[in-house]
Amino acid sequence: MDKLKIIGNGPLEGDISISGAKNAALPILASTLLSPEPVTLRNVPHLRDITTTLDLMGRFGSRFELSDNMSLVADNRDITELRAPYELVKTMRASILFLGPLLTRFGEAEVSLPGGCAIGSRPVNLHIEGLKAMGAHIDIDEGYIKARASRLRGARFVFDVVSVTGTENLMMAAALADGVTVLENAAREPEISDLADCLNAMGARVTGAGSDTVTIRGVDSLHAAEHRVIPDRIESGTFLVAAAATAGRVRIRNTAPQFLDAVLQKLADTGAHLETGSDWIELDMRGRRPRAVGLTTAPYPAFPTDMQAQFVALNAIADGTATVKETIFENRFMHVQELQRMGADIELQGNTAIVRGVDKLHGAPVMATDLRASACLVIAGLAADGETLIDRIYHLDRGYERIEEKLAQLGARIQRVPAAAKAAGGRAVNH
Ligand code: EPZ
Secondary structure, eight states: OOEEEEEOOSOOEEEEEOOBOHHHHHHHHHHGGGOSSOEEEESOOOOHHHHHHHHHHHHHTOEEEEOTTSOEEEEOSOOOOOEEOHHHHTTOGGGGGGHHHHHHHHSEEEEEOOOOBTTBOOOOHHHHHHHHHTTOEEEEETTEEEEEOSSOBOOEEEOSSOOHHHHHHHHHHHHTSBSEEEEESOOOOHHHHHHHHHHHHTTOEEEOBTBSEEEEEOOSOOOOEEEEOOBOHHHHHHHHHHHHHTTOEEEEESOOGGGOHHHHHHHHHTTOEEEEOSSEEEEEOTTOOOBOOOEEOOSTTSOOGGGHHHHHHHHHTSBSEEEEEOOSOTTOOHHHHHHHHTTOEEEEETTEEEEEOOSOOBOOEEEOOSHHHHHHHHHHHHHSBSEEEEEOTHHHHTTOTTHHHHHHHTTOEEEEEOOOBOSGGGOBOOO
16 A cells, blocks of 8 residues: 655645545536436546446446546446446445436446444445435345335435435435425535536536535436536645645635635634635744644534544644544544554543644544545644545545645655565565
8 A cells, every 4th residue: 555755844825626525526526317308417536436436437337538638528428337346336335326326327326335344333324314304215235225216206304414415416316306305404514515506517406415414306308518626625725734844835716715615714813814805715824833723523504524623733733721522423533542652742631632733743644534534644744743544545536636845846855655665575565
């Protein structure tokens, strides 16, 4: 397995471009299955999760024309397979997003239950209950969700927990259902609105996306469309936190400041100077140490859980003590023990981390456990003295496009270290 070697090298300086949003591109790719005509997508990020999605859709019969400027055409005219197998679903839980589109367009679908995940149990009961409310017959058999419906019918469904992909799955299922579907207590993330925009471009009739009540008027079929994926707000936030943690000055381009209000507020609270334009954000922390900032994660527009680990890294070297509370996932502090190996002073009390800032972290060998924990360790390595070697960085590649290239552009001393070649014939053996 590749590793990332980082040598703390002082402030990050310069500007980088943000890629398309992973968590918008994934549901939007799934939504192209709803149309028998080609759908053109632009600003699709080059990420492992995207490659996994294209591989899985290829098994269904999807055909793709990829161009080198992050655009692709998805052609789903000849879908012959309606089953998402465990060996692929286990590598990417977002595969659950194929359930709604396949079921509503073809009347049946089989998707492996995603199984456990490092950050929490992450059940999909709401996806299943919502589809049942729309008339689907669903069996759970041999680890697979087996769904059938001659035609789904519109229904009113109340989410008892706000679910991002749950909202997305039911929006897609409702697009071709007979009648009107109303989703209450729906997720409000920008990625939901982006999916709605793409569905409407394909001829769907979705209103209210971005609010907690989304209404979908079913139609008989969808058609060809073009759509540009929104910028990745979590990649944006990650780079801004890295700039703050190294007392640097960084401008991020091709982003969307309006999606980051809660994060920008917290960064301002650390003492960072922030400037924003229509599609750029500049953070300046030169010559200053961040102040500790407490936070509580919650559904959008509140502070995002996907930025929690990054802020724990920032607080680890901040002036003061911060209380960080995680309310979305039950096990999303695995980065803490790795940070402690680097000298961080953090105490865990259930779903709360008490972070006492230290003057400096020191580099150490650490292990990535999930996507955003990996980003946290990169930030800690950039701010630390000495060398940090991060193992299992395949987690990082799922959600960050060419992160070491982008950070090197900002002056970071960072390189990807290929898995050590085994003695036998010098062949590189991946563990
Ligand atoms: C999405 O995951 C994101 N993934 C996650 O980003 C993100 O952390 C999460 O939303 C929360 O914002 C994608 O969009 C592909 P949820 P999702 O359903 O949809 C419970 C990353 O780093 N729940 O909103 O799987 C669940 O256990 C990833 O990019 C149920 O109880 O999350 C959790 O406690 C990590 N039953 C809460 O809801 C269900 O049927 C929120 O989960 C569904 C969810």
